[in-house]
């Protein structure tokens with residue numbers, strides 16, 4: 001009984017578990033995350049990554065990403081400011097320590113949207129994250145969604161599709177992800193996502209209401 005009490009106490013003290021989202025580019029991670037953050041804005045906080053890619057129409061510096069040059073990012077990594085960083089489709093991406101700390105300081109569930117290299121790195125840290133894989137119904141659907149999104153050149157589209165094939169295989173390996181969601185119908189996928197996070201959401205709501 002005491003063991004259970006102390007383990008609960010310890011986990012409450014450590015704050016809510018971060019949630020790591022991964023899956024092929026175009027699977028619908030941003031779409032699902034935006035829905036989640038809109039509905040539960042006092043529960044979740046987004047870990048704003050750094051990237052060297054150019055902002056897309058509608059993206060905001062400091063909200064979607066911190067847009068930086070390769071030189072600036074490299075220097076910050078060498079200075080020990082990042083938890084993880086990776087090269088994806090010709091650009092650098094990375095999670096700074098500050099990005100996660102900013103969210104955790106507000107006692108919110110920290111959401112990370114990162115590629116498979118990032119997932120493997122975060123698994124070696126003490127972040128105790130919950131890992132959610134968002135997958136498309138098929139490669140054909142993924143390609144259509146990426147083309148319809150109209151954000152990529154033919155070259156970056158091909159790079160994303162190549163990475164997606166690898167991602168989809170790795171994502172299916174047992175033990176990597178706690179939750180796997182196939183984003184076919186958006187509302188169904190969102191329902192599954194909320195169900196998977198229900199316990200963590202209610203924990204945060206309870207703690208934040210009593211403080």
Ligand SMILES: Nc1nc2c(ncn2[C@@H]2O[C@H](COP(=O)(O)OP(=O)(O)O)[C@@H](O)[C@H]2O)c(=O)[nH]1
Pocket residue numbers: 022023024025026030049050053084085086088093094095113114115116117118119160
């Ligand atoms: N390792 C790592 N991957 C990231 C990070 N931020 C974003 N990514 C991943 O980089 C990939 C490309 O992201 P982005 O350029 O926004 O394109 P999109 O996924 O097609 O919308 C996605 O798989 C993201 O999950 C990060 O901080 N670290």
Ligand SMILES: Nc1ncnc2c1ncn2[C@@H]1O[C@H](COP(=O)(O)OP(=O)(O)O)[C@@H](O)[C@H]1O
Pocket residue numbers: 023024025026027028029030031032145146148149183184185186187189
């Ligand atoms: N369930 C869905 N059905 C149809 N289109 C979708 C669905 N989910 C996302 N999309 C669309 O597919 C494209 C890729 O989604 P996005 O959220 O940008 O993916 P990711 O963040 O994983 O790269 C977007 O244009 C988005 O509006």
